[in-house]
Amino acid sequence: MLKYEAIWLGKRIHEISNAEIGQVLDLGSSSQFLRKIRQPYINKYIFSPLGGRGIDVIHTDIELDVTSGDFQKKVKKMSGFKTIFVFNLLEHVSDYKKAAKNISSIIPKGGYLFVSCPKNFPHHPDPIDNGFRPALDELANLFQDMKIVKKEVIDQKMKVMFTRKGILFGKKYSASCLVMKR
Numbered sequence: 001m002l003k004y005e006a007i008w009l010g011k012r013i014h015e016i017s018n019a020e021i022g023q024v025l026d027l028g029s030s031s032q033f034l035r036k037i038r039q040p041y042i043n044k045y046i047f048s049p050l051g052g053r054g055i056d057v058i059h060t061d062i063e064l065d066v067t068s069g070d071f072q073k074k075v076k077k078m079s080g081f082k083t084i085f086v087f088n089l090l091e092h093v094s095d096y097k098k099a100a101k102n103i104s105s106i107i108p109k110g111g112y113l114f115v116s117c118p119k120n121f122p123h124h125p126d127p128i129d130n131g132f133r134p135a136l137d138e139l140a141n142l143f144q145d146m147k148i149v150k151k152e153v154i155d156q157k158m159k160v161m162f163t164r165k166g167i168l169f170g171k172k173y174s175a176s177c178l179v180m181k182r
Contacts, residue, residue, distance in 0.1 A: 001088050003041045004156040005116055005175040009087070010045035012150050012179045013114065021112065022082025024050065024057040025075070027066060027103065028089030032059070066099040075106050083112040090117050091132040100142035107182045113146060115139065119153055119174040139176045146180040153177070
């Protein structure tokens with residue numbers, strides 16, 4: 001996740017009341033190590049403020065396969081959530097359309113979906129990278145049964161970026177970010 005992406009998402013979350021956000025199911029923020037150590041701005045701008053507001057977050061920490069046929073059954077055991085976070089996940093699954101369909105099917109009436117995906121970003125297998133780099137409309141079309149509340153492409157120029165293929169200097173990257181409501 002880009003730092004400016006985390007800031008944008010954090011601001012959008014802050015604009016919604018506790019009652020409307022409810023309990024959060026986090027499907028796409030990777031592991032606690034990534035959220036707090038490797039990319040600490042994720043915790044700083046998104047999860048720490050939620051904790052300060054007393055909002056409960058269920059982190060799946062990449063242990064839940066969003067493309068599996070039994071996804072809905074497994075998620076029902078985590079009942080009570082009203083909002084779902086899908087941050088930088090859809091480019092790391094074998095079938096992003098099936099993942100989006102499964103995710104969309106569990107969002108309750110009145111619930112929110114916060115979703116982000118790289119738009120311009122290097123290949124980064126974690127463990128796979130399917131190459132999905134959607135524009136805003138393409139990302140929104142995966143969740144056609146929901147209404148767009150906010151959308152924006154977030155740009156960020158990075159002085160240095162470390163990837164598995166080496167070090168990249170002075171590159172501009174972007175992420176497509178949406179807030180949607182059922």
